[in-house]
Amino acid sequence: MVHSLTEENYLKAILSLSNENGQVNVNHLSKHLSIKMPTVTAMMKKLHSKKLVQYEAYKPLKLTDKGKKVAALVVRKHRLTEMFLVEKMGFGWEEVHDIAEQIEHIQSTEFFNKMDELLGFPKLDPHGSPIPDKHGKMVWKEYAKLSDCKKGDRVKLTAVINTSEDFLKLLNNKGLHLGSVLTIKAVEAFDGSMVVSYEKHTSETLSQVVCDRIRVEII
Amino acid sequence: MVHSLTEENYLKAILSLSNENGQVNVNHLSKHLSIKMPTVTAMMKKLHSKKLVQYEAYKPLKLTDKGKKVAALVVRKHRLTEMFLVEKMGFGWEEVHDIAEQIEHIQSTEFFNKMDELLGFPKLDPHGSPIPDKHGKMVWKEYAKLSDCKKGDRVKLTAVINTSEDFLKLLNNKGLHLGSVLTIKAVEAFDGSMVVSYEKHTSETLSQVVCDRIRVEII
DNA sequence: TTATTTTGTTAGATGACACTAACAATATAC
Protein backbone atom coordinates (compact mmCIF):
# COMPACT_ATOMS: atom_id res chain seq x y z
CA MET A 1 0.00 0.00 0.00
CA VAL A 2 1.10 3.56 -0.60
CA HIS A 3 0.78 6.40 1.89
CA SER A 4 0.20 10.08 1.32
CA LEU A 5 2.91 12.66 1.90
CA THR A 6 0.92 13.85 4.90
CA GLU A 7 0.70 10.41 6.46
CA GLU A 8 4.41 9.84 5.89
CA ASN A 9 5.24 13.07 7.69
CA TYR A 10 3.11 12.14 10.71
CA LEU A 11 4.67 8.68 10.95
CA LYS A 12 8.18 10.06 10.68
CA ALA A 13 7.41 12.63 13.36
CA ILE A 14 6.13 9.98 15.77
CA LEU A 15 9.24 7.88 15.18
CA SER A 16 11.61 10.76 15.76
CA LEU A 17 9.79 12.03 18.85
CA SER A 18 9.72 8.57 20.38
CA ASN A 19 13.46 8.20 19.71
CA GLU A 20 14.27 11.43 21.49
CA ASN A 21 11.61 11.65 24.22
CA GLY A 22 10.40 8.11 24.77
CA GLN A 23 6.70 8.94 24.99
CA VAL A 24 4.75 10.78 22.33
CA ASN A 25 1.40 12.43 22.87
CA VAL A 26 -0.95 14.41 20.70
CA ASN A 27 0.36 17.66 22.07
CA HIS A 28 4.01 16.93 21.28
CA LEU A 29 3.12 15.88 17.79
CA SER A 30 0.95 18.95 17.31
CA LYS A 31 3.81 21.25 18.29
CA HIS A 32 6.44 19.34 16.32
CA LEU A 33 4.40 19.48 13.12
CA SER A 34 2.82 22.91 13.74
CA ILE A 35 -0.59 21.34 13.22
CA LYS A 36 -3.43 21.92 15.68
CA MET A 37 -4.37 19.13 18.10
CA PRO A 38 -7.82 18.33 16.69
CA THR A 39 -6.23 17.71 13.29
CA VAL A 40 -3.65 15.44 14.89
CA THR A 41 -6.35 13.49 16.74
CA ALA A 42 -8.23 12.97 13.49
CA MET A 43 -5.10 11.74 11.72
CA MET A 44 -4.29 9.37 14.60
CA LYS A 45 -7.71 7.77 14.18
CA LYS A 46 -7.05 7.38 10.49
CA LEU A 47 -3.58 5.88 11.01
CA HIS A 48 -5.03 3.63 13.70
CA SER A 49 -7.62 2.30 11.25
CA LYS A 50 -4.76 1.65 8.80
CA LYS A 51 -2.96 -0.24 11.58
CA LEU A 52 0.03 2.07 11.49
CA VAL A 53 -0.49 3.60 14.94
CA GLN A 54 -1.85 2.24 18.22
CA TYR A 55 -4.29 4.90 19.29
CA GLU A 56 -6.64 5.05 22.25
CA ALA A 57 -8.19 8.28 23.48
CA TYR A 58 -6.03 10.04 26.10
CA LYS A 59 -3.29 7.39 25.89
CA PRO A 60 0.24 8.01 24.55
CA LEU A 61 0.78 7.25 20.86
CA LYS A 62 2.72 4.24 19.64
CA LEU A 63 3.70 3.11 16.17
CA THR A 64 2.79 -0.46 15.29
CA ASP A 65 5.55 -2.60 13.76
CA LYS A 66 4.06 -1.82 10.38
CA GLY A 67 4.03 1.90 11.16
CA LYS A 68 7.59 1.75 12.44
CA LYS A 69 8.72 0.19 9.20
CA VAL A 70 6.96 2.74 7.00
CA ALA A 71 8.42 5.57 9.08
CA ALA A 72 11.92 4.09 8.97
CA LEU A 73 11.75 3.77 5.20
CA VAL A 74 10.85 7.45 4.90
CA VAL A 75 13.78 8.26 7.16
CA ARG A 76 15.95 6.10 4.90
CA LYS A 77 14.88 8.11 1.87
CA HIS A 78 15.46 11.37 3.73
CA ARG A 79 18.96 10.48 4.89
CA LEU A 80 20.06 8.92 1.61
CA THR A 81 18.93 12.11 -0.08
CA GLU A 82 20.88 14.31 2.32
CA MET A 83 23.97 12.18 1.79
CA PHE A 84 23.54 12.32 -1.97
CA LEU A 85 23.09 16.09 -1.95
CA VAL A 86 26.27 16.56 0.08
CA GLU A 87 28.49 13.87 -1.47
CA LYS A 88 27.39 13.92 -5.09
CA MET A 89 25.95 17.37 -5.63
CA GLY A 90 28.21 19.56 -3.54
CA PHE A 91 25.71 21.01 -1.06
CA GLY A 92 26.74 21.95 2.46
CA TRP A 93 25.30 19.93 5.36
CA GLU A 94 23.33 23.00 6.41
CA GLU A 95 21.50 23.25 3.06
CA VAL A 96 20.11 19.77 2.58
CA HIS A 97 17.41 19.16 5.17
CA ASP A 98 14.62 21.16 3.55
CA ILE A 99 15.22 19.64 0.12
CA ALA A 100 15.32 16.13 1.61
CA GLU A 101 12.07 16.87 3.42
CA GLN A 102 10.45 17.04 -0.02
CA ILE A 103 12.40 14.38 -1.90
CA GLU A 104 11.76 11.78 0.82
CA HIS A 105 8.21 11.52 -0.59
CA ILE A 106 9.22 10.57 -4.14
CA GLN A 107 7.79 7.20 -5.03
CA SER A 108 10.47 5.19 -6.75
CA THR A 109 12.47 2.51 -5.00
CA GLU A 110 14.91 2.41 -7.94
CA PHE A 111 15.69 6.10 -7.45
CA PHE A 112 16.73 5.65 -3.83
CA ASN A 113 18.46 2.33 -4.44
CA LYS A 114 20.51 4.02 -7.15
CA MET A 115 21.49 6.78 -4.71
CA ASP A 116 22.44 4.14 -2.17
CA GLU A 117 24.59 2.33 -4.72
CA LEU A 118 26.29 5.47 -6.03
CA LEU A 119 27.10 6.42 -2.44
CA GLY A 120 28.54 2.98 -1.70
CA PHE A 121 25.80 1.98 0.76
CA PRO A 122 26.59 4.53 3.47
CA LYS A 123 25.69 3.77 7.09
CA LEU A 124 25.45 7.38 8.25
CA ASP A 125 24.01 10.61 6.87
CA PRO A 126 25.90 13.95 6.73
CA HIS A 127 24.76 14.76 10.27
CA GLY A 128 25.97 11.47 11.72
CA SER A 129 22.54 9.82 11.95
CA PRO A 130 22.19 6.19 10.88
CA ILE A 131 20.55 5.36 7.54
CA PRO A 132 17.97 2.55 7.92
CA ASP A 133 18.42 -0.40 5.55
CA LYS A 134 15.92 -1.52 2.86
CA HIS A 135 13.89 -3.36 5.50
CA GLY A 136 13.68 -0.33 7.76
CA LYS A 137 16.24 -1.64 10.24
CA MET A 138 18.14 1.19 11.91
CA VAL A 139 21.05 0.80 14.34
CA TRP A 140 21.49 3.71 16.72
CA LYS A 141 24.95 3.74 18.16
CA GLU A 142 24.71 5.34 21.60
CA TYR A 143 26.80 8.45 21.75
CA ALA A 144 27.38 10.84 24.63
CA LYS A 145 26.09 14.39 24.71
CA LEU A 146 28.93 16.88 24.60
CA SER A 147 27.16 18.71 27.44
CA ASP A 148 27.53 15.62 29.67
CA CYS A 149 31.33 15.49 29.24
CA LYS A 150 33.85 16.71 31.79
CA LYS A 151 36.82 19.04 31.83
CA GLY A 152 39.83 17.30 30.33
CA ASP A 153 37.83 14.86 28.16
CA ARG A 154 39.06 14.33 24.61
CA VAL A 155 36.12 13.63 22.31
CA LYS A 156 35.33 13.15 18.63
CA LEU A 157 32.29 14.92 17.16
CA THR A 158 30.18 12.06 15.76
CA ALA A 159 26.70 13.50 15.20
CA VAL A 160 24.50 16.58 15.47
CA ILE A 161 20.96 16.30 16.78
CA ASN A 162 19.58 19.41 15.11
CA THR A 163 19.75 19.98 11.37
CA SER A 164 18.49 23.55 11.19
CA GLU A 165 20.42 25.86 8.92
CA ASP A 166 21.15 28.30 11.77
CA PHE A 167 22.67 25.67 14.05
CA LEU A 168 24.84 24.15 11.33
CA LYS A 169 25.99 27.57 10.14
CA LEU A 170 27.13 28.32 13.69
CA LEU A 171 29.21 25.12 13.62
CA ASN A 172 30.54 26.07 10.16
CA ASN A 173 31.52 29.49 11.49
CA LYS A 174 33.50 27.84 14.27
CA GLY A 175 35.12 25.35 11.87
CA LEU A 176 33.43 22.37 13.51
CA HIS A 177 32.42 19.28 11.51
CA LEU A 178 31.88 15.55 11.94
CA GLY A 179 35.18 14.05 12.99
CA SER A 180 36.48 17.17 14.76
CA VAL A 181 38.48 16.13 17.84
CA LEU A 182 37.88 18.44 20.81
CA THR A 183 39.54 18.84 24.16
CA ILE A 184 37.37 20.25 26.91
CA LYS A 185 39.31 22.97 28.65
CA ALA A 186 36.57 24.20 30.96
CA VAL A 187 32.92 23.77 31.85
CA GLU A 188 31.23 26.87 33.25
CA ALA A 189 28.94 25.98 36.15
CA PHE A 190 26.98 29.20 35.69
CA ASP A 191 25.54 28.69 32.21
CA GLY A 192 26.75 25.22 31.23
CA SER A 193 28.90 26.64 28.43
CA MET A 194 32.12 24.88 27.52
CA VAL A 195 35.51 26.13 26.45
CA VAL A 196 37.07 23.72 23.98
CA SER A 197 40.08 23.47 21.69
CA TYR A 198 40.40 21.63 18.40
CA GLU A 199 42.54 21.84 15.28
CA LYS A 200 43.75 25.43 14.88
CA HIS A 201 41.25 26.71 17.44
CA THR A 202 42.94 26.99 20.80
CA SER A 203 39.95 28.37 22.67
CA GLU A 204 36.31 28.45 21.54
CA THR A 205 33.26 28.79 23.72
CA LEU A 206 30.14 26.72 22.99
CA SER A 207 26.87 27.55 24.74
CA GLN A 208 24.92 24.83 26.52
CA VAL A 209 22.15 24.78 23.85
CA VAL A 210 24.86 24.02 21.31
CA CYS A 211 26.61 21.39 23.48
CA ASP A 212 23.25 19.69 24.09
CA ARG A 213 22.85 19.08 20.39
CA ILE A 214 26.30 17.69 19.76
CA ARG A 215 27.01 13.97 20.13
CA VAL A 216 30.53 12.71 20.74
CA GLU A 217 32.61 9.64 21.25
CA ILE A 218 35.06 9.87 24.14
CA ILE A 219 38.54 8.87 22.98
CA MET B 1 3.92 33.22 -5.84
CA VAL B 2 4.07 29.46 -5.57
CA HIS B 3 1.77 27.06 -7.35
CA SER B 4 0.43 23.69 -6.28
CA LEU B 5 1.63 20.48 -7.86
CA THR B 6 -1.80 20.18 -9.45
CA GLU B 7 -1.71 23.63 -10.98
CA GLU B 8 1.80 23.00 -12.30
CA ASN B 9 0.64 19.82 -14.01
CA TYR B 10 -2.27 21.59 -15.69
CA LEU B 11 -0.07 24.42 -16.94
CA LYS B 12 2.53 22.01 -18.28
CA ALA B 13 -0.18 20.01 -20.02
CA ILE B 14 -1.59 23.11 -21.73
CA LEU B 15 1.88 24.12 -22.88
CA SER B 16 2.68 20.71 -24.28
CA LEU B 17 -0.69 20.28 -26.01
CA SER B 18 -0.43 23.71 -27.58
CA ASN B 19 3.06 22.88 -28.84
CA GLU B 20 1.91 19.70 -30.52
CA ASN B 21 -1.67 20.52 -31.61
CA GLY B 22 -1.86 24.29 -31.78
CA GLN B 23 -5.25 24.62 -30.14
CA VAL B 24 -6.13 23.26 -26.73
CA ASN B 25 -9.65 22.78 -25.44
CA VAL B 26 -11.13 21.42 -22.25
CA ASN B 27 -11.71 18.04 -23.83
CA HIS B 28 -8.10 17.56 -24.95
CA LEU B 29 -6.81 18.56 -21.56
CA SER B 30 -9.30 16.28 -19.84
CA LYS B 31 -8.12 13.30 -21.88
CA HIS B 32 -4.44 14.16 -21.59
CA LEU B 33 -4.61 14.39 -17.81
CA SER B 34 -7.24 11.68 -17.29
CA ILE B 35 -9.32 14.16 -15.35
CA LYS B 36 -13.02 14.67 -16.05
CA MET B 37 -14.14 17.78 -17.95
CA PRO B 38 -16.02 19.50 -15.12
CA THR B 39 -12.90 19.32 -12.98
CA VAL B 40 -10.86 20.82 -15.80
CA THR B 41 -13.38 23.63 -16.28
CA ALA B 42 -13.21 24.44 -12.58
CA MET B 43 -9.40 24.53 -12.65
CA MET B 44 -9.41 26.75 -15.75
CA LYS B 45 -11.53 29.26 -13.88
CA LYS B 46 -9.10 29.17 -11.00
CA LEU B 47 -6.05 29.57 -13.24
CA HIS B 48 -7.86 32.37 -15.07
CA SER B 49 -8.40 34.21 -11.81
CA LYS B 50 -4.68 33.78 -11.10
CA LYS B 51 -3.97 35.26 -14.56
CA LEU B 52 -2.16 32.16 -15.72
CA VAL B 53 -4.71 31.11 -18.35
CA GLN B 54 -7.01 33.07 -20.65
CA TYR B 55 -10.33 31.36 -20.21
CA GLU B 56 -13.74 32.15 -21.64
CA ALA B 57 -16.56 29.64 -21.70
CA TYR B 58 -16.60 27.54 -24.89
CA LYS B 59 -13.43 29.18 -26.21
CA PRO B 60 -10.08 27.44 -26.70
CA LEU B 61 -7.62 27.69 -23.82
CA LYS B 62 -4.54 29.89 -23.93
CA LEU B 63 -1.72 30.40 -21.47
CA THR B 64 -0.96 34.01 -20.55
CA ASP B 65 2.69 35.09 -20.73
CA LYS B 66 2.86 34.53 -16.99
CA GLY B 67 1.32 31.06 -17.36
CA LYS B 68 3.70 30.23 -20.19
CA LYS B 69 6.66 31.13 -18.05
CA VAL B 70 5.50 29.06 -15.08
CA ALA B 71 4.84 26.10 -17.37
CA ALA B 72 8.22 26.41 -19.08
CA LEU B 73 10.00 26.50 -15.72
CA VAL B 74 8.29 23.26 -14.74
CA VAL B 75 9.37 21.76 -18.06
CA ARG B 76 12.89 22.99 -17.31
CA LYS B 77 12.88 21.16 -13.98
CA HIS B 78 11.46 18.04 -15.61
CA ARG B 79 14.04 17.91 -18.37
CA LEU B 80 17.01 18.80 -16.17
CA THR B 81 15.93 15.97 -13.89
CA GLU B 82 15.71 13.49 -16.75
CA MET B 83 19.14 14.53 -17.94
CA PHE B 84 20.56 14.22 -14.45
CA LEU B 85 19.05 10.78 -13.95
CA VAL B 86 20.54 9.54 -17.21
CA GLU B 87 23.91 11.28 -17.15
CA LYS B 88 24.73 11.31 -13.45
CA MET B 89 22.78 8.42 -12.01
CA GLY B 90 22.97 5.80 -14.74
CA PHE B 91 19.29 5.40 -15.58
CA GLY B 92 18.13 4.45 -19.08
CA TRP B 93 16.17 7.05 -21.07
CA GLU B 94 13.10 4.80 -20.78
CA GLU B 95 13.16 4.86 -16.96
CA VAL B 96 13.30 8.55 -16.18
CA HIS B 97 10.01 10.15 -17.16
CA ASP B 98 7.89 8.98 -14.23
CA ILE B 99 10.50 9.96 -11.66
CA ALA B 100 10.94 13.38 -13.30
CA GLU B 101 7.15 13.82 -13.25
CA GLN B 102 7.43 13.87 -9.46
CA ILE B 103 10.74 15.65 -8.97
CA GLU B 104 9.70 18.55 -11.25
CA HIS B 105 7.54 19.76 -8.34
CA ILE B 106 10.35 20.06 -5.80
CA GLN B 107 10.63 23.63 -4.60
CA SER B 108 14.28 24.58 -4.54
CA THR B 109 15.89 26.65 -7.25
CA GLU B 110 19.34 25.77 -5.86
CA PHE B 111 18.63 22.08 -6.38
CA PHE B 112 17.89 22.49 -10.07
CA ASN B 113 20.61 25.06 -10.63
CA LYS B 114 23.07 22.60 -9.14
CA MET B 115 21.88 19.89 -11.51
CA ASP B 116 22.23 22.31 -14.40
CA GLU B 117 25.77 23.19 -13.35
CA LEU B 118 26.85 19.58 -12.79
CA LEU B 119 25.50 18.71 -16.23
CA GLY B 120 27.38 21.59 -17.85
CA PHE B 121 24.24 23.58 -18.76
CA PRO B 122 22.80 21.14 -21.28
CA LYS B 123 20.56 22.43 -24.07
CA LEU B 124 18.70 19.15 -24.68
CA ASP B 125 17.20 16.42 -22.53
CA PRO B 126 17.81 12.66 -23.04
CA HIS B 127 14.91 12.51 -25.52
CA GLY B 128 16.20 15.39 -27.63
CA SER B 129 13.79 18.02 -26.31
CA PRO B 130 15.11 21.48 -25.49
CA ILE B 131 15.62 22.51 -21.87
CA PRO B 132 14.17 25.99 -21.18
CA ASP B 133 16.58 28.46 -19.56
CA LYS B 134 16.14 30.05 -16.11
CA HIS B 135 13.75 32.64 -17.58
CA GLY B 136 11.58 30.01 -19.22
CA LYS B 137 12.90 30.69 -22.72
CA MET B 138 12.79 27.54 -24.85
CA VAL B 139 14.12 27.24 -28.41
CA TRP B 140 12.44 24.52 -30.44
CA LYS B 141 14.59 23.60 -33.39
CA GLU B 142 12.23 22.43 -36.11
CA TYR B 143 12.93 18.85 -37.03
CA ALA B 144 11.27 16.63 -39.62
CA LYS B 145 9.09 13.66 -38.76
CA LEU B 146 10.71 10.44 -39.86
CA SER B 147 7.33 9.46 -41.31
CA ASP B 148 7.48 12.46 -43.67
CA CYS B 149 10.82 11.41 -45.16
CA LYS B 150 11.26 9.72 -48.52
CA LYS B 151 12.95 6.60 -49.79
CA GLY B 152 16.68 7.19 -50.11
CA ASP B 153 16.83 9.93 -47.44
CA ARG B 154 19.73 9.77 -45.00
CA VAL B 155 18.69 11.13 -41.63
CA LYS B 156 19.99 11.52 -38.09
CA LEU B 157 17.68 10.66 -35.18
CA THR B 158 17.50 13.88 -33.16
CA ALA B 159 14.49 13.53 -30.86
CA VAL B 160 11.63 11.30 -29.78
CA ILE B 161 8.18 12.75 -29.20
CA ASN B 162 6.92 10.07 -26.84
CA THR B 163 8.69 9.18 -23.62
CA SER B 164 6.67 6.15 -22.57
CA GLU B 165 8.65 3.19 -21.34
CA ASP B 166 7.13 0.88 -23.99
CA PHE B 167 8.06 3.12 -26.90
CA LEU B 168 11.62 3.68 -25.72
CA LYS B 169 12.09 -0.02 -24.98
CA LEU B 170 11.08 -0.77 -28.55
CA LEU B 171 13.79 1.61 -29.75
CA ASN B 172 16.27 0.03 -27.33
CA ASN B 173 15.38 -3.41 -28.68
CA LYS B 174 16.13 -2.21 -32.20
CA GLY B 175 19.38 -0.55 -31.11
CA LEU B 176 18.11 2.94 -31.95
CA HIS B 177 19.20 5.99 -29.97
CA LEU B 178 19.69 9.73 -30.36
CA GLY B 179 22.33 10.23 -33.03
CA SER B 180 21.60 7.04 -34.97
CA VAL B 181 22.02 7.67 -38.69
CA LEU B 182 19.39 5.91 -40.78
CA THR B 183 18.99 5.31 -44.48
CA ILE B 184 15.45 4.86 -45.70
CA LYS B 185 15.35 1.81 -47.93
CA ALA B 186 11.60 1.69 -48.52
CA VAL B 187 8.32 3.29 -47.54
CA GLU B 188 5.29 0.98 -47.68
CA ALA B 189 2.29 2.78 -49.14
CA PHE B 190 -0.10 0.28 -47.55
CA ASP B 191 0.60 0.92 -43.84
CA GLY B 192 3.15 3.73 -43.87
CA SER B 193 5.83 1.50 -42.37
CA MET B 194 9.45 2.11 -43.30
CA VAL B 195 12.35 -0.18 -43.93
CA VAL B 196 15.57 1.40 -42.73
CA SER B 197 19.22 0.54 -42.24
CA TYR B 198 21.66 1.91 -39.67
CA GLU B 199 24.86 0.80 -37.98
CA LYS B 200 24.93 -3.01 -37.93
CA HIS B 201 21.25 -3.23 -38.82
CA THR B 202 20.92 -3.75 -42.57
CA SER B 203 17.15 -3.97 -42.61
CA GLU B 204 14.71 -3.06 -39.84
CA THR B 205 11.04 -2.24 -40.24
CA LEU B 206 9.48 0.58 -38.25
CA SER B 207 5.70 0.94 -38.11
CA GLN B 208 4.06 4.26 -38.91
CA VAL B 209 3.14 4.93 -35.27
CA VAL B 210 6.81 4.61 -34.44
CA CYS B 211 7.98 6.76 -37.37
CA ASP B 212 5.44 9.45 -36.41
CA ARG B 213 7.10 9.83 -33.04
CA ILE B 214 10.67 10.06 -34.30
CA ARG B 215 12.20 13.40 -35.27
CA VAL B 216 15.16 13.58 -37.61
CA GLU B 217 17.55 15.91 -39.32
CA ILE B 218 18.07 15.20 -43.01
CA ILE B 219 21.78 14.97 -43.77
C1' DT C 1 -31.91 22.87 -42.01
C1' DT C 2 -32.96 19.90 -38.84
C1' DA C 3 -31.09 15.90 -36.17
C1' DT C 4 -27.31 13.89 -33.89
C1' DT C 5 -22.85 13.84 -31.84
C1' DT C 6 -19.38 16.09 -29.46
C1' DT C 7 -17.90 19.35 -26.34
C1' DG C 8 -18.56 22.19 -22.31
C1' DT C 9 -20.95 24.01 -18.12
C1' DT C 10 -23.63 23.94 -13.79
C1' DA C 11 -25.06 21.86 -9.65
C1' DG C 12 -24.34 19.00 -6.02
C1' DA C 13 -21.45 15.49 -3.49
C1' DT C 14 -17.21 13.46 -1.64
C1' DG C 15 -12.65 12.68 0.63
C1' DA C 16 -8.40 14.53 2.42
C1' DC C 17 -6.52 17.72 5.43
C1' DA C 18 -6.53 21.78 7.68
C1' DC C 19 -8.95 25.21 11.10
C1' DT C 20 -11.76 27.38 15.52
C1' DA C 21 -14.89 27.04 19.41
C1' DA C 22 -16.57 24.52 23.01
C1' DC C 23 -16.33 21.01 26.16
C1' DA C 24 -14.08 16.95 28.76
C1' DA C 25 -10.47 14.35 30.89
C1' DT C 26 -6.12 14.15 33.11
C1' DA C 27 -2.27 16.06 35.52
C1' DT C 28 -0.36 19.52 38.63
C1' DA C 29 -0.41 22.96 42.20
C1' DC C 30 -2.00 24.73 46.27
Place this chain on the structure above:
DNA sequence: GTATATTGTTAGTGTCATCTAACAAAATAA
Protein backbone atom coordinates in the same frame (compact mmCIF):
# COMPACT_ATOMS: atom_id res chain seq x y z
C1' DG D 1 -8.64 17.15 48.11
C1' DT D 2 -10.27 20.85 45.64
C1' DA D 3 -8.71 24.42 42.16
C1' DT D 4 -6.16 25.35 38.16
C1' DA D 5 -3.56 24.28 34.21
C1' DT D 6 -2.65 21.25 30.62
C1' DT D 7 -3.89 18.03 27.39
C1' DG D 8 -7.26 15.91 24.41
C1' DT D 9 -11.79 15.23 22.05
C1' DT D 10 -16.07 16.54 19.57
C1' DA D 11 -18.63 19.31 16.57
C1' DG D 12 -18.85 22.24 12.97
C1' DT D 13 -16.37 24.83 8.87
C1' DG D 14 -13.47 25.68 4.94
C1' DT D 15 -10.47 24.82 0.91
C1' DC D 16 -8.66 21.92 -2.68
C1' DA D 17 -9.18 18.75 -6.06
C1' DT D 18 -11.79 15.27 -7.55
C1' DC D 19 -16.33 12.92 -9.08
C1' DT D 20 -21.41 12.03 -11.36
C1' DA D 21 -25.75 13.61 -13.21
C1' DA D 22 -28.15 16.78 -15.77
C1' DC D 23 -28.41 20.19 -18.98
C1' DA D 24 -26.66 23.52 -22.75
C1' DA D 25 -23.92 25.05 -26.57
C1' DA D 26 -21.33 24.15 -30.68
C1' DA D 27 -19.96 21.30 -34.35
C1' DT D 28 -21.06 17.78 -37.63
C1' DA D 29 -23.95 14.75 -40.34
C1' DA D 30 -28.05 13.65 -42.70
